[in-house]
Amino acid sequence: MKKFILPIILLLTPSLLFAAGASTQLEGGFKVGPAIILITILCVFVLVGIFFRAKDTADFYAAGRSISRVGSGMAIASNWMSAASFLGMAAIMYGSGYHGLSYVVGWTGGYVLLLILMAGQIRKYGKYTAADFIGDRYYSQGLRAVGAIIAILISISYCVGQFGGIGLMFKWILGIDYTWAVIIGGTVVLAYTLISGMLGVTKNMQIQYVIIIISFLIPLFILSFKFDYFWLLPQIGYGSVVSDIVSGVNISEANHMFNALGHEFAIVPSPEFAMPWDPATGQTFFQWMAIAFSLMVGTAGLPHVIQRFYVVPKARDARWSVVWGLFFICILYWSAPAYSAFGKMLSANPEVGKLAKDAIVVYTAQLGNINSLIVGLLAAGAVSAAFSTVSGLLVAGSSAFAHDLYVKIINPESSPKKQLFMARLGTIVMSIIVTAIALLKLGLIAQLVAVAFSLAGCTIFPLFLLGIWWSGSNKQGAIAGLIAGGLVSIISITYFVAGAKGFDLPAAAFVTKWLGAWFFAWIGAPLAIITNIVVSKLTPETPLEIRKFLVLNVHS
Amino acid sequence: MDPNQNDYHISFFKPTTVQAKLNRNLAIKLILVWAVAIFGFQYLLKVIEKPTPEVAYTNYEKVWENILSENASTEQMQIFAHTSLSVLGKGFCKPNEKEALNNAVSWVSYQLADSSQKEQLLIKTKEFENLKTEITSISDPQYIELKNSLSELGSNILGLQSNDPRTKIVSLELVSSEMELFKAENKELIPAIMSTYLIHNQSFLTDFKFLGFPFHYFYTAVFLLVLFVFLCWLYCVRIDKMYLRLDIEE
Structure with a gap:
């Protein structure tokens, strides 16, 4: 590998140095340095994908179960740290202050639930995909198909936000129209997923994690140093930035520090940035709690997250990979709020104008007058974050399509070659659908991704939770629970899309308030669980072999 | 009904295997800490807040x-x-x-x-x-x-x-x-x-400064994440020890 990477770096170095003097404008224009960095990184990804490409279906689906705990933890983190983490979280906090922390807490706290209630048991159950588990545990081919379809829908919903992020970054770097940026970015990520499959993806994810975290942290150290905050640990140092925003900074206190546009590092007192559920942000206490809860149960129900536990050799490894994964994730999550705080300070002057919130991480680095190459690295890191997640999602979605729908239901006699072809066909179809939806620009990245979480929380999470922890949960209960959770999801998503497209449905204000698209799992998940329990109690018992398997293989 | 059928039931609240029982007990303790730390703190913030x-x-x-x-x-x-x-x-x-x-x-x-x-x-x-x-x-x-x-x-x-x-x-x-x-x-x-x-x-939780942060902000943005990693680590260590003590081979 080294013999390929080194010449590429050597070849590109002169161009990078030339590009260092590129313009610092926030919008528009082709940015040479960032473009070269992005292309270099993508080349490395594809090369790694080729070197570790899938050789058969077992490799494609679950990487041959040959990944170490730390490696799997890095893969979990890279898989997890999407455009929503890299760009979206800072965007939400930049726009809504403390409210945005519900996303930080929701997207990390869910791992505790996942580990304690499910991770080891899922590995012990020994299935390849979420739909596999649902079909076997609830002894129903129909439920397997529904599980596969839900997994595909969740993957699509999750990918939409990622494609939005890829589009924004490609737009920023290449200076092209958003539509073309989404199409080009989508095509590149599709090509790379098709070439590599999951084995390549897992290896890539480890490399991607390193790139993502380095690209995210370097500008933060520089910003903290430059603006005279505790730079050795910016994840703590930015606390003073938050306090400065709350109390305000006078021009004399700005100490001759300026942003890239020449504005003093000063701000009027803005407590709304840090105070809980501040009226100025338009967010409420209920929303904070509902979002945190929905994201947590969604985390424990996302097929592409659950699927990561199948690629470790033992249940013990599955558990420890969560610890490592969460630690690696938290390094980014401790840092993301710092970008929103610096972003707030640096864009305090109205002259900066309304910035696209989803690109605030990159704008913050630009406004902080950081070298354009480092800003380019940051943008490339954002693209990597989206790529790593999208590839995992496409594999999860295509696995659901090829393995759970095609092989298990439509054509059980199909050859391995045919199966691999169907997996790749599924990937292509999903990419086209996602690109089409991403072009509609339905919301912020984090919000679009949160829809996928609520959907998973209402559907997959109850099936896994009860499937693992209660042998009494049967096929009928699962179907009823799915209907309940599915109905809540359909109502919420219908109102969301209708609202975004300007259609006025009856009781829209009520539904938006209590069943918002980013947090409808607060009611959908408990409702699905209760329905599952009640119907299971009223219908015939779970077959003996399932109960026996649960007791002897999963809990013994 | 086959009498043996009733030997194979498992439930979070009525675990029938030693492993499930130990798992359940540990899970309840940790989830309690987790839930109080997240939602309890936000409730506390809500209860003591004053429009200022x-x-x-x-x-x-x-x-x-x-x-x-x-x-x-x-x-x-x-x-x-x-x-x-x-x-x-x-x-x-x-x-x-x-x-x-x-x-x-x-x-x-x-x-x-x-x-x-x-x-x-x-x-x-x-x-x-x-x-x-x-x-x-x-x-x-x-x-x-x-x-x-x-x-x-x-x-x-x-x-x-x-x-x-x-x-x-x-x-x-x-x-x-x-x-x-x-x-x-x-x-x-x-x-x-x-x-x-x-x-x-x-409230005093938002006005009090800790490591430069308003305390409530530090708690939610920094401390809770440390706690999550710690809870996960603790769970894995405890489970490993339990399985070793009970000689459970996974």
Whole structure:
């Protein structure tokens, strides 16, 4: 590998140095340095994908179960740290202050639930995909198909936000129209997923994690140093930035520090940035709690997250990979709020104008007058974050399509070659659908991704939770629970899309308030669980072999 | 029914295997800590919070009645403009709210200007508005010069001190067509705008500083994440020890 990477770096170095003097404008224009960095990184990804490409279906689906705990933890983190983490979280906090922390807490706290209630048991159950588990545990081919379809829908919903992020970054770097940026970015990520499959993806994810975290942290150290905050640990140092925003900074206190546009590092007192559920942000206490809860149960129900536990050799490894994964994730999550705080300070002057919130991480680095190459690295890191997640999602979605729908239901006699072809066909179809939806620009990245979480929380999470922890949960209960959770999801998503497209449905204000698209799992998940329990109690018992398997293989 | 069937039941609340029971007990303890740490703290914040006005709001309250009745002194007019600029400086306003505040700042500035300043203010504001539509970059020297000159004039009229960050936004918030009259519909909007943007939910947990952070912010953004990693680590260590003690091979 080294013999390929080194010449590429050597070849590109002169161009990078030339590009260092590129313009610092926030919008528009082709940015040479960032473009070269992005292309270099993508080349490395594809090369790694080729070197570790899938050789058969077992490799494609679950990487041959040959990944170490730390490696799997890095893969979990890279898989997890999407455009929503890299760009979206800072965007939400930049726009809504403390409210945005519900996303930080929701997207990390869910791992505790996942580990304690499910991770080891899922590995012990020994299935390849979420739909596999649902079909076997609830002894129903129909439920397997529904599980596969839900997994595909969740993957699509999750990918939409990622494609939005890829589009924004490609737009920023290449200076092209958003539509073309989404199409080009989508095509590149599709090509790379098709070439590599999951084995390549897992290896890539480890490399991607390193790139993502380095690209995210370097500008933060520089910003903290430059603006005279505790730079050795910016994840703590930015606390003073938050306090400065709350109390305000006078021009004399700005100490001759300026942003890239020449504005003093000063701000009027803005407590709304840090105070809980501040009226100025338009967010409420209920929303904070509902979002945190929905994201947590969604985390424990996302097929592409659950699927990561199948690629470790033992249940013990599955558990420890969560610890490592969460630690690696938290390094980014401790840092993301710092970008929103610096972003707030640096864009305090109205002259900066309304910035696209989803690109605030990159704008913050630009406004902080950081070298354009480092800003380019940051943008490339954002693209990597989206790529790593999208590839995992496409594999999860295509696995659901090829393995759970095609092989298990439509054509059980199909050859391995045919199966691999169907997996790749599924990937292509999903990419086209996602690109089409991403072009509609339905919301912020984090919000679009949160829809996928609520959907998973209402559907997959109850099936896994009860499937693992209660042998009494049967096929009928699962179907009823799915209907309940599915109905809540359909109502919420219908109102969301209708609202975004300007259609006025009856009781829209009520539904938006209590069943918002980013947090409808607060009611959908408990409702699905209760329905599952009640119907299971009223219908015939779970077959003996399932109960026996649960007791002897999963809990013994 | 086969009597053996009832031997194979498992439930979180009635675990039938040693492993499930140990798992369950540990899970309950950790999830309890997890839930209280996340949701309990937010409830606590909610319970003890008090609507706390910013200094700018307290000042606004003192002068608003006189502004409405048009009996305000120069100093009171200036305070009202300062408060309006404080809200504008936050960058959170909706378009109609911004319009109302722009009207307030422009009207006060014009009212407080003496006759020579009035003309200057109007001309410069109009020039600046025109220039804004023509320039391609805010680093245009002519734009910067006019902006600074208008800011200086506006700040002098409004009595803003030179180190006040609001001096830097005065020129951006003046609107030439909004100077003559403080419109009735905008007056109506002002009280709601001020209370929305200048009153915050605060308590000793938000006022107390820890490592430079407001404490509640540190707790949620930093500490909770440390706790999550710790809980996961603790779970894995405890489970490993348990399985070793019970000689469970996975």
